[in-house]
Amino acid sequence: MRGQTPASQNRARTREGAFLQRAVTKTGRSVLPARTKSAATAPSSHRRTVSSVLSWVPPIILFIFLAALLAPMFGLEYDELLFARGLLLPQDAAFVISRHHHFLPIMLMSYVGALKSWLYAPIFAIFGMSTWSIRLPCILLAAATIYFLARLVSRIAGWPSALFVLWLLSTDVVFAFTATFDWGPVVIQNLLLVIGLLCVEKWQRHPSPFVLFLAGTAFGLALWDKALFLWNFSAMAVVFWGLYFRKVRLLLTRPIAGVFFLGLLIGASPLITYNLLHRNQTLSESAHFSTAEVAAKFQYLKF
Secondary structure, eight states: OTTOOHHHHHHHHHHHHHHHHHHHHHHSSOOSOHHHHHHHHHHHHHHHHHHHHHHHHHHHHHHHHHHHHHGGGSOOOTGGGGGGHHHHOGGGSSEEEEETTEEEEEESSSSBBSHHHHHHHHHHHHHOSSHHHHHHHHHHHHHHHHHHHHHHHHHHHOHHHHHHHHHHHHTOHHHHHHHHHTOSSOHHHHHHHHHHHHHHHHHHHSOOHHHHHHHHHHHHHHHHHBTTHHHHHHHHHHHHHHHSHHHHHHHHTSTTHHHHHHHHHHHTHHHHHHHHHTTSHHHHHHOOOOOTTHHHHGGGGOO
């Protein structure tokens, strides 16, 4: 400001500052240009992204390393080789589609689908069948499960809780053993469960038919992988109903609910088709009501 004394310049700056303060007080918003705010927040946002990535990577790498140490220690187990029937003896599967002496397994057992067989077919075609080609994919899928679960927890409870979950699962011996040797098998359905829940949580914050369709498809594929996932799915449905009662009620009364159930039907269509053609074989073989062992089961409650 030319022609002004230092004292007058200070008074001008004081008046300008007072004006800006009154404007913020009255409107509750900053009068600074938008580019000034974005320029100030962009570096901090970038730093948060970089720091979060640096925080997420070490526990996941640690889990992969620890699980890889376990992989060659023990021989192959029945549960983790269950899917191999669909690749080596597909004609012996519970439900198979055959065309011109080619067999496509759909259900390995009445409650176990051939999803894992389908996933491993290209792996075995490229790398052959070995301990590492069987167990390393399961380890990587379990690592993805940890990552998506941390993403879910961070959206619900914040970053510190997500970081706690990351380190907890990455160093959990039971989780590492179960993932490496895929007892159950459970690795694929755990991953699909977490992906489905993450999609549901994202939908309830930002409603999107596509995200809701992905959630239904993930849950449907988990049901095909193993019909016992119905217990997990039922439990999650009850929890979601209790936490988001109004949104669930609105969802069920709107056409958008059809998007979720369409994805669920598509994902579980192999299991549904099998039961339609075999007279509800899954429930008839897996679920029975009996009171014969009720008294014996009370023994487990004793300390």
